[in-house]
Amino acid sequence: MKLLEIKNISKSFLNKKVLDGINLEIEGGEISSIFGYSGEGKSTMLKIICGILKQDCGDVILNAKNINNLESYERRTPLVMDEPLLFPNMNVIENIKFGLKLNINKRNLINNIGKNKKIFYSPREIMELLGITGLEKRYPSEISMGQAQRVSLARALIVNPEIILMDEPFSNLDIISKTKVRKLIKDVNRELKISILLVTHDIEDVVNLSDKMFILNDGKIQDSGHPKEVLRKPSSIDTAFLIGTENILGGVISEIDRNNNLIKVKVKVRNGNTHTGVIMEADFQGNFETGEQVFLAVRPEEIIILREDREASKPVRENRLSGKIISSIFTSRMMEISIKSEENLELKVLIPFHAYEVMHLFEGKTVKVSLKKSSIHLIKKKKTVKNSISP
Amino acid sequence: MPLNKNKIFDILVYIISFLFFATLILLLSGIFFQTSIHIFMKELKDVGLWNSIFLSFKLSFIVIIINLIIGIPIAYVLSFKKGKISFLLDLISALPLTTSPLVVGFAVLITMGSLNPIGKFFIDNGIKFVFTPQGIVLVQLIISFPFFVNIVKTSFDSINRKMLNLSKTLGASSFDVLFKIIIPLSYNGIIAGLAMSWSRSIGEYAATQMVSGVIPKITETAPIEVFVKTSYGNYPAAITIAGILMIISLFFLGIFKYFNYKIKTNA
Numbered sequence: 001m002k003l004l005e006i007k008n009i010s011k012s013f014l015n016k017k018v019l020d021g022i023n024l025e026i027e028g029g030e031i032s033s034i035f036g037y038s039g040e041g042k043s044t045m046l047k048i049i050c051g052i053l054k055q056d057c058g059d060v061i062l063n064a065k066n067i068n069n070l071e072s073y074e075r076r077t078p079l080v081m082d083e084p085l086l087f088p089n090m091n092v093i094e095n096i097k098f099g100l101k102l103n104i105n106k107r108n109l110i111n112n113i114g115k116n117k118k119i120f121y122s123p124r125e126i127m128e129l130l131g132i133t134g135l136e137k138r139y140p141s142e143i144s145m146g147q148a149q150r151v152s153l154a155r156a157l158i159v160n161p162e163i164i165l166m167d168e169p170f171s172n173l174d175i176i177s178k179t180k181v182r183k184l185i186k187d188v189n190r191e192l193k194i195s196i197l198l199v200t201h202d203i204e205d206v207v208n209l210s211d212k213m214f215i216l217n218d219g220k221i222q223d224s225g226h227p228k229e230v231l232r233k234p235s236s237i238d239t240a241f242l243i244g245t246e247n248i249l250g251g252v253i254s255e256i257d258r259n260n261n262l263i264k265v266k267v268k269v270r271n272g273n274t275h276t277g278v279i280m281e282a283d284f285q286g287n288f289e290t291g292e293q294v295f296l297a298v299r300p301e302e303i304i305i306l307r308e309d310r311e312a313s314k315p316v317r318e319n320r321l322s323g324k325i326i327s328s329i330f331t332s333r334m335m336e337i338s339i340k341s342e343e344n345l346e347l348k349v350l351i352p353f354h355a356y357e358v359m360h361l362f363e364g365k366t367v368k369v370s371l372k373k374s375s376i377h378l379i380k381k382k383k384t385v386k387n388s389i390s391p
Numbered sequence: 392m393p394l395n396k397n398k399i400f401d402i403l404v405y406i407i408s409f410l411f412f413a414t415l416i417l418l419l420s421g422i423f424f425q426t427s428i429h430i431f432m433k434e435l436k437d438v439g440l441w442n443s444i445f446l447s448f449k450l451s452f453i454v455i456i457i458n459l460i461i462g463i464p465i466a467y468v469l470s471f472k473k474g475k476i477s478f479l480l481d482l483i484s485a486l487p488l489t490t491s492p493l494v495v496g497f498a499v500l501i502t503m504g505s506l507n508p509i510g511k512f513f514i515d516n517g518i519k520f521v522f523t524p525q526g527i528v529l530v531q532l533i534i535s536f537p538f539f540v541n542i543v544k545t546s547f548d549s550i551n552r553k554m555l556n557l558s559k560t561l562g563a564s565s566f567d568v569l570f571k572i573i574i575p576l577s578y579n580g581i582i583a584g585l586a587m588s589w590s591r592s593i594g595e596y597a598a599t600q601m602v603s604g605v606i607p608k609i610t611e612t613a614p615i616e617v618f619v620k621t622s623y624g625n626y627p628a629a630i631t632i633a634g635i636l637m638i639i640s641l642f643f644l645g646i647f648k649y650f651n652y653k654i655k656t657n658a
Contacts, residue, residue, distance in 0.1 A: 050560045072559040073567070085554040089575050101571070102562040159562050 001194050002064075003028035004049070004163055009058030010219075011044055018044050020219035021166055022058070026163070026197060031189050031244070033198040033206045033227075035217035037242065042199040046165045049197070050077040062162055073104060078156035082146035082168040085100050086140035092151050093136040096123045099159035108160060126154045129191065130184055147176030150184065157188065160320040170205060187289070193248060203243055207231065215239050231299070233377050240379060242295045247298040248350040250381070254279065263288065263378065265296060269344045278343045280319050282312070282376035293381040300336070300350040304374035306368040319371040321345065325363050328356070337361070339369060419637060426630045434631035437609030442608050443616035444635060450524055450612065451592035454531045458588050462539040463581070467569065469540065470547035488537045492530075496601025499530050503602075527612065530598040535588035537648070542587060546580020546654055547573060583650035588642035594636060 004026040011019040023277050026032045034042050047053040049060055051072030060067050069076055078099075086095045100123075127133045135143055143151070149169060151303045156164050169185075170178045186209060189196055200206060206213050207227045215223040215230065222240045223230050234240040240248055255264040261284045266277040273280035282295060288294065306320075323341035330336075335356040337349045347369065361367065434440060467483060469477050503510040503520035513520060520526035521628055555568055562569065574581070596614035601609040605619060613632050622628035 032535045047556075052556045052559065071564070072556075073562050073564045075560070076562070077560055078559050078562075079560045081553060081557060083553070085551065085557050087554065087558070087572060087576075089572075098558070098563075098571075099561045102564075102567050104564070155561065165560070 002026070003062070004197070005061040006045075006049070007009060007059040007061065009048060009055045009060070011041070011048060011053070011055050017219050019055075021046075022219075022221055024214050024215075024221055024224065028195050029189075029193050030208050030211040031185070031196045031198060032212045032214065033200055033210040034214045034216050035200060035203065035206050035242070036057065038201050040216050041215055041219060043167050044200075046197070046199055048169050050079055050165055051075050052079075073102075076159065076162045076163050077165055078107070078159055079308060080149075080152050080156050080164060080166045080169050082154040083173045084140070084145070086148055086151055086155075088140050091131070091137050091139050092215075093123060093127075095230070096127065096139070096154045096158055097149055098155060102159075104162065105159050112160070121157065121160075121231065123154070123158060126157050129188065130154050131180075138326075144177070145172055149173060149181055151178070153181075153184070153188070157192065157194065161194065163197055166198045168197060168200055168202075169198070170200070170202065181332075185209060202352075203231075215242060218243060226389065232375075234297060234379065237295050237297075237379050237381075240295070243345060245297045245377075246300050248301070248379075249280075249295075249296045249298075251277075251280070251294055251296055251347065253288055253292045253294055253378075256284070256288065256290055258284055262373075265294060265376075265378070267296065267345065271344050276319070278341075278345060280371065280376060281373050282378060283373045285378050288378060288380070295379040295381055297377045297379055298347075298371055298375055300348040301334075303349045304370045305337075305349060305351060305355075305359065305361070306370060308368075317370065318373045319376070320368060321371070322366065322368050323347070324366050325361060328361065328363055335361075339367065340356065341369075404424045405555070422633055422640065426627055426634075430627045431631055431634070434628050437628060439607065440616070440628065440632055443611050443613045443632065446524075446608070447593050447613040450527050451531060451535075451589055453528050454535055454592045455585050455589045457528070457532055458539045459581075460535050462536055462543060462584070462588075465536075465572070466540050466543035467573070469544045480576055484540055485537050487533050492534055492595065492598040493601065495533055496530050496598030499526065499533070499598070500601045503529075521602055522606065522610060523602075524610055525597050526602035528609060530602055531592040531595050534595050534598055535592040538591050539584040539588040542584035542651070543577060543580050545583075546577040549654065550576055579650040579653040582602065582653065583647045586643045586646035590647070592638045593643075594640055 002025050006022055006024045009022045009107050010017065020142060034041050034045060034338070044053060048055045051067070051070060051074075054174055055068075062075065062077070080178060086092075087098065090098065094173070100109075115336065121129075124133070127136075130153060132147055132150050132154065135147060135151070140148055140151075149172075153164075153169075166185075173181060178352040185196065185198075188194055198205065198209060210227055213224065213227045214221050215229055215234075217238050222242075223235050230239070231243055234245060237248060249267045251265040251267040253263060254266045256263075257263070263282045263284055265280050265282060267280050269278060288374075321341040321343070323345070325337055326340050326346075327338045328335055330353070333353075334350045335353055337351065337356075338350060339347045341347065349369065413627055425618055463493060469481050469484075487617055493569055500521060501507060503513060503526065504520075505511055507516055508551065510520070511641065518525070555572065558568055594614060595612075596618065599612055600615055600618070603615055611619070613636055617629050617636070619633050620626075620632065
């Protein structure tokens, strides 16, 4: 059953439309995330769901019940924000128990006992699950950011929420705490069967945690689905940019061969003043016509740099190009390589550092690359594009 | 070591501050030079003196209790409900700070007089504000509550709004938020505000004088007693009461400064 349904929600601030007819559905027991640039109204969305802000129009439906007219304290949709926001006058255990002292939660507890359901967890159980046992008597100023964020999560869990709303919960954490808290959230979701709606601008959070993702851009949900699917097959060029599909090439479909599962696209390349074309082959994808203008999106980690010392296997023979490495940057986990092909196509490639070393790659080296047919995703060219790219 | 410009600057600010403090202390403590321990102790045995001081304490205590009851909601509105109304409320509630206390007292005297429709309404219903203790409470309330409201508002302003919003999503109603979070976090501000308004109310003279009618034991507060004793030429008695008032305000100021300092270090 749908746990949370957002129907046609719009919200404007000072004539700027932040949310424009948002629709989304969230299943119970899942982690869902809303992903988008900063300032795109993701937090506004959460504030509307938990009742801190009122939407201009549209409905919020929780458990098949319209909660538009409920105050935030009646909604049972606790927030966890980017800062822990613990009550400074209370120690850790008092912070966690805060919700239990409130009348509305006491009433809920009594109702649940009547139904013989054990849903409420004791502060001890929650603290144990989150690994913060032993901090009971400490004050918020005496614990680390990562611990405080876990206390914040515990404080939300204790009220037996319908869904926990998280607004960039990792953005202020160092990388170690981040990994830890991410795992804890996954555990909480799995063990307590608690639904979570996460808002983030970090694609890592989305891919790591969520069962379903929504991409919010320009006040609209541009894409939704399982993160892996959305990542591989963005439906619009804006989405493709947003999720880090750095290789986006403009082209025209020259041939569609449904029987052989093939689409050929002539990719335009500007060579000085003249345009030349490179034919690329992709797996068949529906709804395209010959002669149609399209974009090809290829994720940088899907491009293969061929090893010189080995015979190429079948897939890597597809869409072969030869080019020169024009730059290579060491990022925290991967090497980010820019390659300029002989045809003047520029491609970004991500490979693990050890591969970079094993293959003796360096700037200026000429390499062969392959774009697998299955890795090329076609996007219809219909909307005006924010970031300019040469078609 | 040669004097550079910064040294000269330091010396100048210290000299000016020191001169000012010395003058102020001399002026205020000067009254004690004209008395002796012996006279002081003798005057302390005067029942009239204690009557006026107890009266001042009693009335100002009532004033701060009313302040506490109405001041917190007003401070709440001013701090959390920002809008056109709160601006107006802010303006009106701060007006007594800039208006002469004499004018405030005069306004109450006229408004609550029997010739005024408002005053007539109250008098007809058996409530008299002119020449009565409740009249004194009323004017002292008007004079002192801006101090309380302002300090409490400042204290409310320093509370993290995101934290309050978050607490609502945990199930806290506005009552819970006020009593379980806002007030506990503002204890220092509330105590500082109470000390300030109490001190202001105990020492209030001009407005009180307008509505008091100087009835011994009933409306003759300590500051009025100082004036009355002075006008009779009974300086030793006036000095004694003035001395006690000064010690009281020093005490309240101490409380205020202590808790005000704590607000700042907390925020």
